[in-house]
Amino acid sequence: MQPMHQIPARGGLNYDEAPFLAIWEITQSCDLACKHCRAAAQPIAHPDQLTTEEGKALIDQIADMHVPIFVFTGGDPLKRQDIYELIRYACSKDVKVAVTPSATPLLTREAIFKMKEAGAVRLGISLDGSCPEIHDNFRGLPGAWARLLASHGAKRVGMEADAIPHGLWTKLVEAAPDVELVPADGWVEAMRAVKTRDEVERIAAACAVADRALAALLPEIRPGVTEHDLALRLEMLMRTGGAECLAFDVACLAGPEAALPHGSPGDRPVLDGAVLLFDFGAQVAGYRSDMTRTLFVGEPNARDLGVYETVARSQQAAIDALTAAVRDGVAMPDGKSVDAIARELIARDGRWPAYGHGLGHGIGLATHEEPRLSRSAPETRLPSPTVFSVEPGIYLEGEMGVRIEDLVHLDAAAGVCDLLTLFPRDVIVVGGAAS
């Protein structure tokens, strides 16, 4: 058996030492009366509220921590006269500020533009519940939903038509008759396919949790232990290792079961001489990872080793093509052509059939997002910056299967094509009789 793999530290932020974000409840004062309010909000500011100068001293401390984003919340931040001064001060210290105002008459279009001019980079406004009645009841103020839209001048609002039931659409139209609802098919998906630096960092953090969990599991793999036991143990290692939840149920598939790309773990014992496939992911700060490794329990036979090496070369061919595209500054390839590169390598080898699924998928808040890399992917250039999986496989029905899956971060403007999954892709032999 190979020695325990060390997962190297990542560049950029160290999430073991610095938080993703810091939140300042900047005031207790708010004109709403939400049922869930834990701030014991009241219309008048608390006498012990931090002064402007004390607030600036707090911002200085946050600036020293290099926190990616600093949220001004409340109460209602707009109840503070000095809110714009505090935003400006934080921005002067290179602190990225987000503000979460309450939907009251203070939230005007002018107020929103003033926050933007002061330097706020994000604005969070809550819509609570599936219809205006629920929102208004929840927030304790009739008409709050309609005011929320009208307050920042919304005349046309794009809605995810595929995700909103017709009954809810009708209620929204009735609640704000002056606002036109527009079906926005694919808009959100296209925006989510392009990732900010913060999003990439979060996906990388989720990858690191998964990397460490599998590294910790390796010494526990031995013949006789069941797929179900190993899946459960891997879940435990992710949950205790920094995951807020799983990205999806762990797949642990031994021997012939590894030939099923969508199989589930069972009470089947791991056998010496068989492959063992793990497909799993963690979620950290709302963002997900997805990786697959196929291990060998005991020394592999020549056929299984050949299958593994062919899949590894197929994956590397796709990654090499992506790397060349960003390095040479040529046009970004489309998802269909990248899939074809990986698929053709297996076809040229000629010994085994290529995978029937797609080569990869985008990932972020959901496990499967745009872009798609597959035979049916559109012939449009991949977005950038973006993150997607590259996961070719070979499946020999009733015998064995191999899939290798890593997440790739692509940023054409920066000339970057990085693997976010850092767990080794070498042939790994675990706890068999031969190890």
Ligand code: SF4
């Ligand atoms: S908007 Fe926030 S602070 Fe105001 S009452 Fe509601 S939960 Fe409390």
